[in-house]
Amino acid sequence: MTDVEGTAGWAEAAVREHAAEAQKPSREEQVLERIDRARRRKARVKEEHITMAHGSGGKATQSLIEAIFLEAFRNPLLEPLEDGAVLGVGSRRLAFTTDSYVVSPLFFPGGDIGDLAVNGTVNDLSVCGSRPLYLSAGFILEEGFPVDDLRRVTASMARAAAEAGVRIVTGDTKVVQRGKADGCYVNTAGVGLIERPVSLSAAGARPGDAVIVSGPIGEHGVTIMLARGELDIEADLVSDTAPLNGLVSALLDACADVPADARPDARSAVDSDAPWDVPPDARQGAVRCLRDATRGGVATILNEIAHASGVAVVVEEDAIPVRPGVRGACELLGIDPLYVACEGRLVAVVDGSAADTALAALRGHPLGEGAALVGHVKDDPPGLVLLKTGFGGTRIVDLLVGDPLPRIC
């Protein structure tokens, strides 16, 4: 049960800290060391063919990105592998990001592929600390796709763009033969302007930081699963798809004046090794890192932060907000809500001294009413996410293996 080599996922990677097991510290240390060793290995894609797991957002996706895409395209702007790239244009900093959407079904309670595609890119721009401004829209349509459905999708995109205050300024349409797509795929890329002197990064977390989620998790993923009708579960759930730029603004505004660098363990406020032109006033403030928890859920985001920052992230299971409908569906499906996608929830890592300010700012916004402090950043064990369970145990929350929820975005 504690053998996690190679295949750690879901609840497999369990390391119990029960008092009864306190006599076996070396076993636990061995496990941690083996995980650490496995992670430091150069990423490889062992499979000869693409599998659904390569699209899960989990381990296989990470290997694909590192071994194929990063290997081929390597440059300092791509290397941080954040949700968007930060570009210096003159004295301005821009964020630039892209996502393709292949969600099935195209229409689901609370949204559709259209608003998902707009909100997703708006959110990726927002968590870079930028004000989302301009979007592109690329459509791949399957021959035979109903034109009325396309009208619904574009109307939904237009509404979402208006709500987020962005404009769709350029686009493209391709058509493929029947059976060569699944109705409609949408790609959006986006450009945002970084107007604040912030530098947000998954590598920015420090011991003592607080970990916050902006509301109940897993609603989007479970809604999609139920919308497929493959399960005989009735739950009154809708996708949480929403544009997070307003919420992010509220958070960054509130935390702008928190003296984050007073901490004795603070790193240099300005990262002079930044791969882009950081204007002189850009600094790491009280907000270290923001992410929207999509594919792979909150667990994946926390792993990326732990890994990139070389810190431990310790979360309290009981503190994580999960609606009963989501919890029930997850239990029936045998999946952990921590791995289920949200499309309108923020994970924020903030200086410990700013935790209350951040929580209050999030809760003061309609999209952050259910915000909760779910954990803290610690020194040890670096690179790992630990979950303190309701029963007093601790288990490792590793990256996802396989893809139990394909095509949710």
Place this chain on the structure above:
Amino acid sequence: MTDVEGTAGWAEAAVREHAAEAQKPSREEQVLERIDRARRRKARVKEEHITMAHGSGGKATQSLIEAIFLEAFRNPLLEPLEDGAVLGVGSRRLAFTTDSYVVSPLFFPGGDIGDLAVNGTVNDLSVCGSRPLYLSAGFILEEGFPVDDLRRVTASMARAAAEAGVRIVTGDTKVVQRGKADGCYVNTAGVGLIERPVSLSAAGARPGDAVIVSGPIGEHGVTIMLARGELDIEADLVSDTAPLNGLVSALLDACADVPADARPDARSAVDSDAPWDVPPDARQGAVRCLRDATRGGVATILNEIAHASGVAVVVEEDAIPVRPGVRGACELLGIDPLYVACEGRLVAVVDGSAADTALAALRGHPLGEGAALVGHVKDDPPGLVLLKTGFGGTRIVDLLVGDPLPRIC
């Protein structure tokens, strides 16, 4: 034969000017008027389902763009429907564009979906007058796609990016089930910086301007058709896929000092109604409009220019460079090379006084050795493209109906 109502395409829209027919001017006028009326009608998508023609780049694509996408997303930056949007960021102008690539087969003589996706977006940025800088890459992979093929595609993208001097800075990967894609689709979006005081637009052509193509046309499209192996034709052809930023730079440099505004019919040099923040030094110079002739070929580009500028474009059939292999294949396929895609050819509309300078600049660049002056811009009939054939006749070259060459990019 001269009845072109509704369905004008290929060679159907023929209006002969033979001396023998000179006694029927009213017939010709009627035809022109009916075409004009049809074009001014509000675009509608009559079909209930998407057809391959909606992806052709021709009439159906145009209707789809105007009736669905422009209708839903309408804003001043999208409205020009150029190859990219021009954005004002501070005192800088940026170009932003996107294209999805669904070419079949993925690998073909002279290139593959990877370099096509990089070059295509580099070219769209270039013809906006910008220096291409940053690209995003979004992959939609079909379950079962060979990982080695993905490696080939990404290696090809990396080489193309290096050649064009751009960096792939952000990306995304989605995987869909077997039978829900065709191996691999790639979306690239791009950001470029407009460093020159130019304002290029399909609406910028004026009577007296010269129309130039940068080399032999139709090679990409015919190569793809032959690579599918559906035809028993052997021709030693390779795709013309290439990054055009260097060629565009050479052209703009050479024409920068041509006094274009001395023409009596010159419009205002600075378009004060421009939908973006045009810095005060931006002006329409001797180069009016640049386009890369992809889907729909040179004929489609010229129609867009004629329509947007309210001018006639008159081209000489014998002046259009077409390699014998392309001409032969087109004859067997029953298609006109004017409608066949290039992926490394420029269509340039320049002030008549700059024609020689422009031709010399293009011919001095390895990618423009075969540049040719193919026609001129006239007042009348506005909105139409006329082809003077080798036999002394004239025919209307209309937008494409249907899609004789699906999925060539």
